[in-house]
Amino acid sequence: MEADRTNLQHALGRFVAFSVHLNRWVERVCALLLAAMVLIVWFGVLSRYVLHLGETWSEELARYVMIWAALLAISAGAQRREHIGVEFLFLRLPATVRRVLRFAVDGVGLAFFVFMAVFGVGMAVTGAHQYANIFGMTMLLPFAAVPVAATLTAVQILAVLARDLVAGPGIPPGRELEGAA
Secondary structure, eight states: OHHHHHHHHHHHHHHHHHHHHHHHHHHHHHHHHHHHHHHHHHHHHIIIIISOOOOOHHHHHHHHHHHHHHHHHHHHHHHHTOSSOOHHHHTTSOHHHHHHHHHHHHHHHHHHHHHHHHHHHHHHHHHTTOBOTTTOOBSHHHHTHHHHHHHHHHHHHHHHHHHHHHHOTTSOTTOTTTTOO
Protein backbone atom coordinates (compact mmCIF):
# COMPACT_ATOMS: atom_id res chain seq x y z
CA MET A 1 0.00 0.00 0.00
CA GLU A 2 2.76 2.44 0.95
CA ALA A 3 4.72 1.48 -2.19
CA ASP A 4 1.69 2.27 -4.35
CA ARG A 5 1.36 5.67 -2.70
CA THR A 6 5.07 6.37 -3.22
CA ASN A 7 4.83 5.32 -6.88
CA LEU A 8 1.81 7.58 -7.36
CA GLN A 9 3.59 10.51 -5.72
CA HIS A 10 6.64 9.89 -7.90
CA ALA A 11 4.50 9.80 -11.06
CA LEU A 12 2.66 12.96 -10.07
CA GLY A 13 5.98 14.65 -9.28
CA ARG A 14 7.29 13.74 -12.74
CA PHE A 15 4.12 15.14 -14.29
CA VAL A 16 4.57 18.39 -12.37
CA ALA A 17 8.21 18.58 -13.54
CA PHE A 18 7.01 18.01 -17.13
CA SER A 19 4.55 20.85 -16.62
CA VAL A 20 7.33 23.21 -15.57
CA HIS A 21 9.43 22.32 -18.62
CA LEU A 22 6.41 22.64 -20.92
CA ASN A 23 5.66 26.05 -19.46
CA ARG A 24 9.22 27.23 -20.10
CA TRP A 25 8.81 26.36 -23.78
CA VAL A 26 5.40 28.01 -23.96
CA GLU A 27 6.82 31.18 -22.41
CA ARG A 28 9.66 31.19 -24.96
CA VAL A 29 7.22 30.76 -27.83
CA CYS A 30 5.09 33.60 -26.43
CA ALA A 31 8.14 35.85 -26.20
CA LEU A 32 9.09 35.04 -29.80
CA LEU A 33 5.53 35.67 -30.97
CA LEU A 34 5.43 39.03 -29.20
CA ALA A 35 8.78 40.01 -30.71
CA ALA A 36 7.53 38.95 -34.14
CA MET A 37 4.34 40.94 -33.63
CA VAL A 38 6.31 44.08 -32.77
CA LEU A 39 8.51 43.65 -35.84
CA ILE A 40 5.50 43.04 -38.08
CA VAL A 41 3.74 46.16 -36.79
CA TRP A 42 6.91 48.23 -37.18
CA PHE A 43 7.27 46.97 -40.73
CA GLY A 44 3.63 47.83 -41.44
CA VAL A 45 4.03 51.38 -40.15
CA LEU A 46 7.36 51.85 -41.93
CA SER A 47 6.07 50.49 -45.23
CA ARG A 48 2.87 52.50 -45.12
CA TYR A 49 4.00 55.90 -43.83
CA VAL A 50 7.70 56.08 -44.72
CA LEU A 51 8.13 53.93 -47.81
CA HIS A 52 4.55 54.48 -49.06
CA LEU A 53 4.26 50.85 -50.16
CA GLY A 54 0.75 50.33 -48.89
CA GLU A 55 1.40 46.83 -47.51
CA THR A 56 -1.85 45.55 -46.06
CA TRP A 57 -0.88 42.08 -44.91
CA SER A 58 1.08 43.22 -41.85
CA GLU A 59 -2.02 44.17 -39.85
CA GLU A 60 -3.72 40.83 -40.44
CA LEU A 61 -0.57 38.83 -39.69
CA ALA A 62 0.06 40.82 -36.49
CA ARG A 63 -3.52 40.07 -35.40
CA TYR A 64 -3.07 36.31 -35.85
CA VAL A 65 0.29 36.36 -34.07
CA MET A 66 -1.26 38.30 -31.18
CA ILE A 67 -4.11 35.78 -30.90
CA TRP A 68 -1.64 32.89 -30.70
CA ALA A 69 0.50 34.69 -28.10
CA ALA A 70 -2.46 35.66 -25.93
CA LEU A 71 -4.05 32.23 -25.99
CA LEU A 72 -0.78 30.42 -25.30
CA ALA A 73 -0.10 32.75 -22.37
CA ILE A 74 -3.25 31.47 -20.64
CA SER A 75 -1.52 28.16 -19.93
CA ALA A 76 1.44 29.98 -18.36
CA GLY A 77 -0.95 31.79 -16.03
CA ALA A 78 -2.72 28.55 -15.16
CA GLN A 79 0.60 26.85 -14.42
CA ARG A 80 1.41 29.52 -11.84
CA ARG A 81 -2.16 29.95 -10.67
CA GLU A 82 -2.02 33.57 -11.69
CA HIS A 83 -5.45 33.58 -13.23
CA ILE A 84 -8.12 36.05 -12.32
CA GLY A 85 -9.13 35.66 -8.73
CA VAL A 86 -9.89 37.56 -5.57
CA GLU A 87 -6.88 36.63 -3.43
CA PHE A 88 -7.75 39.20 -0.78
CA LEU A 89 -10.95 37.34 0.12
CA PHE A 90 -9.58 33.88 -0.67
CA LEU A 91 -6.70 34.19 1.80
CA ARG A 92 -9.10 35.12 4.60
CA LEU A 93 -10.94 31.81 4.31
CA PRO A 94 -10.02 28.84 6.50
CA ALA A 95 -7.40 26.49 4.98
CA THR A 96 -9.88 23.66 4.46
CA VAL A 97 -12.33 25.92 2.64
CA ARG A 98 -9.50 27.31 0.48
CA ARG A 99 -8.39 23.82 -0.49
CA VAL A 100 -11.93 22.74 -1.43
CA LEU A 101 -12.48 26.00 -3.32
CA ARG A 102 -9.19 25.56 -5.22
CA PHE A 103 -10.15 22.05 -6.29
CA ALA A 104 -13.60 23.28 -7.34
CA VAL A 105 -12.19 26.19 -9.35
CA ASP A 106 -9.59 23.91 -10.93
CA GLY A 107 -12.30 21.37 -11.77
CA VAL A 108 -14.47 23.99 -13.45
CA GLY A 109 -11.44 25.38 -15.30
CA LEU A 110 -10.38 21.92 -16.43
CA ALA A 111 -13.88 21.13 -17.71
CA PHE A 112 -14.02 24.45 -19.56
CA PHE A 113 -10.64 24.03 -21.26
CA VAL A 114 -11.31 20.40 -22.21
CA PHE A 115 -14.57 21.59 -23.78
CA MET A 116 -12.68 24.38 -25.57
CA ALA A 117 -10.09 21.91 -26.86
CA VAL A 118 -12.72 19.54 -28.23
CA PHE A 119 -14.87 22.34 -29.66
CA GLY A 120 -11.75 24.11 -30.96
CA VAL A 121 -10.70 21.12 -33.06
CA GLY A 122 -14.02 21.30 -34.88
CA MET A 123 -13.65 25.04 -35.25
CA ALA A 124 -10.15 24.65 -36.70
CA VAL A 125 -11.32 21.98 -39.14
CA THR A 126 -14.13 24.30 -40.25
CA GLY A 127 -11.55 27.07 -40.62
CA ALA A 128 -9.71 24.95 -43.16
CA HIS A 129 -12.52 25.82 -45.58
CA GLN A 130 -12.50 29.56 -44.82
CA TYR A 131 -9.94 31.96 -46.22
CA ALA A 132 -8.27 35.05 -44.83
CA ASN A 133 -9.19 38.28 -46.62
CA ILE A 134 -5.72 39.51 -47.44
CA PHE A 135 -3.48 36.44 -47.32
CA GLY A 136 -5.80 34.05 -49.06
CA MET A 137 -4.61 31.33 -46.66
CA THR A 138 -7.04 29.03 -44.90
CA MET A 139 -8.05 29.96 -41.38
CA LEU A 140 -6.92 26.57 -40.08
CA LEU A 141 -3.72 27.94 -38.55
CA PRO A 142 -5.29 30.97 -36.84
CA PHE A 143 -8.20 28.87 -35.55
CA ALA A 144 -5.85 26.11 -34.36
CA ALA A 145 -4.72 28.46 -31.59
CA VAL A 146 -7.92 27.65 -29.67
CA PRO A 147 -7.53 23.85 -29.33
CA VAL A 148 -3.75 24.04 -28.89
CA ALA A 149 -3.94 26.65 -26.12
CA ALA A 150 -6.92 24.96 -24.46
CA THR A 151 -5.10 21.62 -24.41
CA LEU A 152 -1.97 23.19 -22.94
CA THR A 153 -4.06 24.97 -20.30
CA ALA A 154 -5.89 21.76 -19.39
CA VAL A 155 -2.53 20.01 -18.97
CA GLN A 156 -1.31 22.82 -16.72
CA ILE A 157 -4.47 22.70 -14.59
CA LEU A 158 -4.01 18.94 -14.23
CA ALA A 159 -0.41 19.57 -13.15
CA VAL A 160 -1.56 22.08 -10.54
CA LEU A 161 -4.04 19.51 -9.24
CA ALA A 162 -1.25 16.91 -9.16
CA ARG A 163 0.95 19.34 -7.28
CA ASP A 164 -1.78 19.88 -4.73
CA LEU A 165 -2.15 16.13 -4.25
CA VAL A 166 1.60 15.64 -3.76
CA ALA A 167 2.57 18.78 -1.85
CA GLY A 168 -0.59 19.55 0.05
CA PRO A 169 -2.16 22.93 0.73
CA GLY A 170 0.75 24.61 2.54
CA ILE A 171 2.25 26.33 -0.49
CA PRO A 172 1.07 29.92 -1.02
CA PRO A 173 -0.79 30.83 -4.23
CA GLY A 174 1.44 31.68 -7.17
CA ARG A 175 4.33 29.55 -5.88
CA GLU A 176 2.89 26.10 -6.53
CA LEU A 177 5.22 24.87 -9.24
CA GLU A 178 8.36 26.90 -8.65
CA GLY A 179 11.35 24.70 -8.13
CA ALA A 180 9.47 21.56 -9.14
CA ALA A 181 11.90 20.81 -11.94
